Amino acid sequence: MPETVRITMEHGSGGQATGELIGEIFAPAFRNEVLGQMEDSAVVSGSGRIAVTTDSFVVTPLVFRGGDIGRLCVCGTVNDLLMRGAVPRYLTCGFILEEGLEIELLRRIVRSLAETAAEAGVQIIAGDTKVIEGNGGLIINTTGVGSVPDGLDISAGNAGEGDAVLVSGTMGDHHAAILGERLQIESDIESDCAPLGEIVKGLLDGGIRVRTLRDVTRGGLGTVLKELAEASGKCFIIEEDAVPVSARVRDFCGLLGLDPLYMGNEGKLVAVVPREQAAEALEIMKNARYGSGAAVIGKVAGAGEGTEAGELLMRTQIGGVRRLTVLQGEGLPRIC
């Protein structure tokens, strides 16, 4: 008799096992043109173009340095809309409350959610509440709807040879903050969770011909860039030296043997832009809210550089070249 195959925590990592689960079960069952694009947001035709995205938030602890699940769910959802160039407009919220959840804590989280929605310029237009057995936990699903300006095409597969690759700030902050809370490590590291509308608006209003935007969440920068390399069929080359990591997060990672390249953020994005606009894009990002730590971290390889399609290479600090892949294994569960 074959052994029963079961879901493990690894299926929720955002890395390889998640990809397999989606590829084997959800994608075949739901196959359609829009879903097949596998973007952060779905861009759908209709009367005008709207972008729609959904995300469930299961983070523990519910409140952490730099944020809480309420702020987190708005940022995560709004950022997913922004990554398609959409203007975020509406959110829905599905609350799944565990029996025993403190009302005051819920109130605080809901307030934070509402404040973040106001900051991000979105309206919450529908909600749902369920209660389940448990130990006072809380899960929130947020679905976002945005409007996509005419003629805009920002997509995971659009990177072109020679393009510049930028990030909007330091890597790993959210992940390190959550892990620090869980391990009760004394630290000043705060989650970076933030809505990235000002950065994206700045780039688009500034005339930057943005190819690709992607927020760096579960799976970290390594996973995101590898996915962009595969989606575009290009090779991405980054410089280890150029990837911004705060001294605190670097120390934290050193202590625990973690790699900031595979640690999630909740307020950082990757942007791929034409090489000749890289300096201008960097300037815009640095001047925008939540973009002060922006940096150019690499490029999309040109023809004749001897690289392979879909590869992610990193030139290390000691001059070697490391070939990177998506996050393997489970990473840190319930980070978002």
Place this chain on the structure above:
Amino acid sequence: MPETVRITMEHGSGGQATGELIGEIFAPAFRNEVLGQMEDSAVVSGSGRIAVTTDSFVVTPLVFRGGDIGRLCVCGTVNDLLMRGAVPRYLTCGFILEEGLEIELLRRIVRSLAETAAEAGVQIIAGDTKVIEGNGGLIINTTGVGSVPDGLDISAGNAGEGDAVLVSGTMGDHHAAILGERLQIESDIESDCAPLGEIVKGLLDGGIRVRTLRDVTRGGLGTVLKELAEASGKCFIIEEDAVPVSARVRDFCGLLGLDPLYMGNEGKLVAVVPREQAAEALEIMKNARYGSGAAVIGKVAGAGEGTEAGELLMRTQIGGVRRLTVLQGEGLPRIC
């Protein structure tokens, strides 16, 4: 020191305690015009009008006679869109998987979800997967987007004096099916979970000037009609004799001391239509898929009938009048 107030299962009943939770915490924090309407779907302006609704499904068991959580989540969400007269177009799915969930069971549920989406004519355009600790359970959030035809205004508050009140079929089937599974009572009762698009399309295409539509879910017919009475400021009067309940469900309720008026369905709706169109509307419903058991069950009281605004009255089989209110207490948790 004041006692800490905590969430109880009652907050998820769909009845009074849920209403209080929404009224006290979510509504004030999210206050906006659209949310303030408290409809099954939010109708938002934009380029054209789109309807958006969200729902999380936490039913146990995951598979039950007549359906499963996959079919249920599509029906629940699509029906919420239909209740505003919207044409359902897109769904998002957020899967929250408990560690230990059998892959085969997930596959079966996802397939059922996809089949039901096809039946209902909606595309699943975005998804999300999380894994949490647990015992092999599954929660699904579905958010739906539909387009609202120009000039259509179907809303909870639109009932007018003298209007007829119809239901599309027998009450309590889903609730009884779930409860039967839980109590392991041998029974042939099947959940009625079904997408109601054909009924709604039939009414609208047939020229019925539909005032109000509402699917009869958590809280049951009593809760739904009381809410409609309050939203419209009218008095609803129903005839106990006229409310359709199958013989099996009636026996089941008799055995357990349950009231079918407060038992949830997942494939039934209430329609309020002009009195002079009641017979025509009934005929349309009876001829539509999932509407064969439709019935006229009452009316909206006219001026001078000595009734009070917001009341729900039922003329009983023995000739008395019972004043009904929304579901009190917790009902059956995790029914949907």
